[in-house]
Amino acid sequence: MAMAALGPAETGGPAETGGPAETGGPDWPGASNALGSEPSAYLRQHADNPVFWRPFGDEAFSFAAERDVPVFLSIGYAACHWCHVMAHESFEDQETADYLNAHFVPVKVDREERPDVDSVYMAATQAISGEGGWPMSVFLTPDGLAFHAGTYFPPVPLPGRPSFRNVLEAVHEAWVERRDAVEQNARGLAANMAGAQLGGAVRFDGPPEVLDANVLPEAVALLARSEDPDAGGFGSAPKFPPSAVLEFLIRHAAAPSDTADEARDMAARALAGMARSALRDQLDGGFARYSVTADWSVPHFEKMLYDNAQLLRLYAHWVRLGGNEVFTAGEAASVASRCAEWMVDSLKLPNGALASSLDADTVVGGVHHEGATYLWTPESLREALGPRDAEAVADMMNVGARGTVSELGSPLHPARTLTDAESRLWQRVRPVLLASRNLRNQPARDEKVVAGWNGLAVAALAEAGAILDRPDLVAAAEAVAEYLADVHWDSSSQVLVRVSHDSRARGIGGLLEDYAFCTEGFLALYAVTGTKRWYRLAEELILAACSRFVENGHLADSAGESAQVFNAQGQHAALDPFDNATPSGAAGFAGALLTYAAYSGSHQHRLMAGNILGLLPPLATRAPRVAGWLLATAQAALAGPVEAAVAGYDSPLRRELHSALLKSPSPGLVVALQSDDGGSPAGEAEVPLLLHRSGAPDGSPQVYLCRDMVCERPLGDVAAVQARLAAMALGAS
Structure with a gap:
């Protein structure tokens, strides 16, 4: 449901004029930018904007109600390229900021810090505009209901896309002149979203249905139809690492069945395709968030902890499975080792925790350039290696005279298996190229610590350390776990805090995914070390999650951290069962419950895992690509687990x-x-x-x-x- 027609201003009518507030002079108490002390690097990136940003919370919405103006909600994240673009074009522009400050209460949200906010307003944005992504731009009533939305808006009108100033003027005009219609549409959208919510889809007041083992081979067959067998992975551009799906395929390949070989082959092609591509940094081993192209050749350069933690675990699990002729266990072990070393070298903070991400952009001469740190030209290779090696490396790593990303060059990637001679050359020149690259300007690091993502990293580092015989990786996992236990977990209140910065927990309590992924990490670390403390912490977390996220027999992703989010959902608890870049909270919780029940013998928690797996049959037979972790958990449940x-x-x-x-x-x-x-x-x-x-x-x-x-x-x-x-x-x- 979209907002009522906005009228002439949407198509580029003249800017309004008015009193002092409209020309930039703050005429209300406390008019200022309030992001300077926030834990999120993304919010602090906007602390010097002339926009009077406020963090998401009751204070901002109360202020909007007091001024009787809408909230302008801008959602993004620190490593987002187009977020930087819109910030430079519009949020750093004084005239735009003056208009925004005069007629709205501007609110900034880091989607990584508040995925509950991001999720509900992303659904609203898609319903209103038919598109989604970041930066996300949403206009809200003072009680949190969305009534107009979009993503990136340019500073001047483009075909099919109004300018940001046009949108601001049209929304303001509609708010002033057609308030009843705006509010009616907002209430209607919230009601529609409530009808689509799955907050009541998982019930714990009865026994689960018996899991049908036929669902898993059916999912394998359906996945095969959407596979890209040439490049590996699923679907077309843009292409993201299908981490949860690959975990299912690896588990399925380990359990003898008629579809085990097919699952193994699909996993091999995806793992090989990503490992040999530009998605993986061939110099330092970290993986980018996604590829702009279907063949993985042009990455979007931000490097996220959650992606690398999941991929590290996958490549280690492929080593454990034994590999195959398409992608050997030996090659997978090398990929896993480099990925783990990148995580520790590039993201580890002095306190032992892991930072959230590295930016997609590098600032060169005050200008953001996407991927600038990572791009090479034939000339830059010659400067680093000399003419003979440079020519061979350019040919081997797909660096041509014309850059594939920009005029700054191309990322290094072979897109195939190297010959023995090429491998020897690469081993010789890789340290030289990495040292040369390290002299360049480097992307910024978002140093906020997210509990759930660090939980994923604990599991990955611990298991990779055990599989690869790398005790240093197990030690890194223990350091992360110690940080989570000491900083994020409050044993007295039994609350896990989602985000910390500078060793201080900040903001909301953890969401279902945080409790699930930290439980998963502690249990994996216990399995590797035998240290009972990790089992006891996992037990505390799983019991706290059962109390926090299960109400009246229903499961929800959050525990009412925000009244505005609750209103936007039509005052219904929400549960999103679909995997995104990370497994869904529900799927992660099912896996943690299953593992905990196996350790504890708790029949109750085993039944709870079964109740959540009741979500699987319709997803597995219609959309298995967004149900990978539920499928992986079902595979474990059918195996016992042993x-x-x-x-x-x-x-x-x-x-x-x-x-x-x-x-x-x-x-x-x-x-x-x-x-x-x-x-x-x-x-x-x-x-x-x-x-x-x-x-x-x-x-x-x-x-x-x-x-x-x-x-x-x-x-x-x-x-x-x-x-x-x-x-x-x-x-x-």
Whole structure:
């Protein structure tokens, strides 16, 4: 439902004139830009704008009600190229700022800090304008209802797109002259959105339906229809890393079935295509957010923690699966190692946590240039390498005389497997090129810490460290986990805070995805280290999430952090089951519940995971590309998941048994390692899966393989454990 017709101003009518406020002089109390002390780098980027920005919150909306003007809501993120463009063109322009300040209360939102705000107003923007993206520009009533919206608006009119000033004038005219129609449309849009919400779609007041195993091969077949078999991945441009879907395909390939080979092949093509492309920085190993082209050759250069955490885990899981001839485990191990090293080297903060992102743009001479740090020309290669190597590298890495991104050049990427000779050349010149590139201006880093994304990183670093035999990566995971426990988690109030900056938690409580991803991270770290503290923290989080996000038997993505968001949703709790750049909160919560139930033996939490998986059948058979993590969780549930309890005191054999389990591709395998203190005398402090488990009578370690806390006869030999896991996978299929 769109706003009522805006009238002549929308097509470029003359600017209004008026009193002092319209010409830039603030004539109301507290008129100023209020973003300077915000934890978000994106908000602080706008702290010097002449626009009187305020952060999203009750104060801003109360101020709008007091002035009887609409709220102009601008949503973006620090690494967003077009956000920078609109800021430079419009928000840094004094005349535009004067008009905006006079007739609106301008509010800035970092979508990474407030995904709840971003989600509801993105849905409104798509309903109103038929498009979505960032920067997002939304006009709201003082109680938070959207009535007009769009994305990027240029400073002058373009074909099919009015200028930002035209839009501001038209919205102001409609607000003053046709208020009743504006408010009626806003209420109608909120009602329509309430009807589309899934806040009541997951119910916990009854047993779940039995999961139909046929859903998974049907999803594989449907995914194959949208695959790009040449470049890898799914769909056409722009193309994003399909991380959650690939996790499902890898798990499905590990469980014998008629579609396992097809799943393995699709995963191999996508992983190989991304690894050899410009999406992956061939010098430092980090992955860009997406590709503008279907063949992954022109990236959009921002590098996000959440993408790299998921991709690190995927490439490590491909190593664990064993790879195939299209994409070997050895090549995957190299990609995973470089990605992990990039995360630690480029995003690690002094306090041990990981920053959110690196910007898409590099500022050169005061001007933002997209990807400038990463682009090469034949001339710049010659300057770094000399003529002979430069010519060979340009040919090998697709650097031509004409830049593929801009006149500044092209990103390095082979788009194929290198020959042995090329590999030797690349190993020799890569450090030289990286050192040369490091002398250039570098993109800005957004140093806010997001709880959920750091939870994803804990799981990825811990598992990659175990699979690749890299204890340094496990240590990095422990440092991140310590930060989350110390800064983000308040054990007294049982609240996880979503964002921190400079080691201080700020803003709203965590959303469902934050609790789910941090639980996932702590449980993965427990499996690798056997440190019971991580299991106990995961247990606290999962129990707190059950209290916080389940109300009257229904699951929601947030716990009412904002009255305005609640109003915009038609005063209904919302649950979005679709994966985006990260798994949906619901899917992540289902996976965390399933793993926790396997450790704890909690039938209640296993049933809750099953209730959420009830969302899967219609999604899997119609839109599996947005249901990857639900599919991956379903694959783990159908496999058991298998529970492995490693009992007995530390010894070389116990370490071998533990390592073999961590390197098993069994879908959703849960690993518990008995602590050397044995817990308290009565065993109360031990993880439930380990209760009453012991080593052999001679003291040697043993592994108990279990399902639903019912364990088989213990095994004390690595080969026997591996054989039994394979047999259990066959039985589950």
